Amino acid sequence: MTQKRIKTQCCIAGGGPAGMMLGYLLARKGIKVIVLEKWGDFFRDFRGDTIHPSIMNILEELDLLEDFFKLPHEKTYQIGFQMNGEMRILADFKKTKIKHPFIAFVPQWDFLNFIAKQAKKYPNFDLRMETQATGLIKQKGKVIGLRATHKKETLEIQADLVVGADGRSSIIRKKSGLEVKDYGAPMDVLWFRISRKPNDPSQSFGCLEKGRILVMIQRDDYWQAGFVVNKGRVKKIKAQGIRSFRQYVQATAPFLGDRVDEIKSWKQVKSLVVEVNRLKHWSKDGLICIGDAAHAMSPVGGLGINVAIQDAVAAANVLVPAFRKGVPALADLKKIQRRRNFPVKLMQRLQLFLQKRLIGKILKGKGNTQVPLIFKAFQRFSFLKKWPAYIIGIGPRPEHLSDEVR
Ligand SMILES: Cc1cc2nc3c(=O)[nH]c(=O)nc-3n(C[C@H](O)[C@H](O)[C@H](O)COP(=O)(O)OP(=O)(O)OC[C@H]3O[C@@H](n4cnc5c(N)ncnc54)[C@H](O)[C@@H]3O)c2cc1C
CATH class of the missing domain: 3.50.50.60 (FAD/NAD(P)-binding domain)
Structure with missing residues (x-):
């Protein structure tokens, strides 16, 4: 040295x-x-x-x-999420007087x-x-x-x-x-890439389903996907094997079903502690x-x-x-x-x-996955x-x- x-x-x-x-x-x-x-x-x-x-x-x-x-x-001019199969818009930049009304x-x-x-x-x-x-x-x-x-x-x-x-x-x-x-944070994230096809959604979005959250960031010819899991659950998910992980991904975002096989090993999936x-x-x-x-x-x-x-x-x-x-x-x-x-x-x-x-x-998957009241108000009163x-x-x-x- x-x-x-x-x-x-x-x-x-x-x-x-x-x-x-x-x-x-x-x-x-x-x-x-x-x-x-x-x-x-x-x-x-x-x-x-x-x-x-x-x-x-x-x-x-x-x-x-x-x-x-x-x-x-x-x-991205709007930020939305898909919950119980329905797309909801939470934030709309075009409704503001912000000079550059979008997220790049x-x-x-x-x-x-x-x-x-x-x-x-x-x-x-x-x-x-x-x-x-x-x-x-x-x-x-x-x-x-x-x-x-x-x-x-x-x-x-x-x-x-x-x-x-x-x-x-x-x-x-x-x-x-x-x-x-x-x-504290209740979750950790498993990041991976998966290819993007011409008929896929055009913008980044999140899928929120009972017990599962998948964040999809659009990067032209591929998605940077983040599978959000309960804190401390990464080890268990990995122990269940890559096939079962593919099934989780497909169940959360069914349009990925024709390509989940691209995730071949855990080497392609990075875990991140939040x-x-x-x-x-x-x-x-x-x-x-x-x-x-x-x-x-x-x-x-x-x-x-x-x-x-x-x-x-x-x-x-x-x-x-x-x-x-x-x-x-x-x-x-x-x-x-x-x-x-x-x-x-x-x-x-x-x-x-x-x-x-x-x-x-949502991650606990207990009871009904309710859209919080405040989010409902955003849906009802668009302004x-x-x-x-x-x-x-x-x-x-x-x-x-x-x-x-x-
Ligand atoms: C899973 C996840 C997803 C996120 N997504 C978003 C998002 O979409 N948008 C958003 O705004 N925020 C997001 N965040 C938060 C965001 O990443 C951070 O808040 C932001 O990057 C903080 O910037 P920073 O420069 O403080 O630190 P960092 O971005 O962490 O940068 C620190 C840098 O220091 C380097 N470094 C570390 N240790 C040393 C060392 N000892 N010597 C020299 N270099 C070192 C690292 O390599 C790194 O380059 C996300 C966070 C997580 C955990």
Whole structure:
């Protein structure tokens, strides 16, 4: 093992939506930033694919929207789900006054490569792939950098600020000792691909049947499918064998019956543990966590990427002026949490409500699968469908770039 020492202003652990966006925003304002990503590329199937109108607004402020729309994407104007065999629309973006009234489904690797390409235009942006943060360097209680490994090399990166943007299993958060509160999730997800045929539904959707939920994300010639199961049931399902899994899939989405045989082995199915939690304090001297590292979001409602990118924008709005004056103080870092606490808490509460009142009940398969009253109201009074669209698409307290960050 060789050892290398590096110095920078800001070192971000994690090249997901939060880390990449913050790295880009800081670099374009002349701040020296290193982003560490443990994998060699951004190509992972189980990541969310949604880019929300609030993010399109931010991309527009950055003059990137036109180029963003050149990425392969699918526009979704309504969000619906199929329950007891009937398709129901929950959110209708066209009923809102939102400027870009749709969710853009963009494979996350395309979006992250796009941000990386923009960021690499700035010489002070240093993206290090296959580089894994392993620990923090502290001095008298203050975080002054982090340790990382890259192939056979160990790195000691000294930084005025370390950002933990390394997702829900954040090593930075673990090593920081910051207190986490866990809110639980009743489910885990089994992800797999299955081919898409010309007569299939044209948009992404979810099938909700007694005891079973299947999320179908449209990716042109194939579906990225997520089979949602009761927490802790993955082992049992796997023990029943791949044939019985195929039967579950077919029973939930009968139109897949002619191709479920494509799922030949468990190697094609990735299991993902769902968590919902939040840090009490997001920062300590020299360190802040953002995105899922500060508050792991459930996949419910596809809100996590929106929240993570808005964290990055809120952080940049505080950090750019702070770096211009010198080194961000703990008081600056606390400002970021103060700004983001309310929207994050509200969105997580909404996810917990849906997990408990809808998903948990469906998965248990007990009694009648009732459509919750509030959803019935959305069906009955069509104009109400603009509210869930606004909450999902824009969310509470949307972030914009400050004049200094633009
Ligand atoms: C099953 C599932 C489906 C979801 N679907 C959606 C959806 O459709 N829409 C949506 O908005 N949200 C969705 N979410 C939530 C969303 O994925 C997250 O909230 C969002 O990705 C958080 O972004 P992030 O940048 O904070 O973290 P992440 O996206 O998790 O990124 C963290 C990055 O850090 C890297 N990393 C981890 N450890 C280290 C380390 N030690 N050193 C260096 N790098 C490291 C990881 O490889 C990763 O690239 C889903 C979540 C789940 C669990």
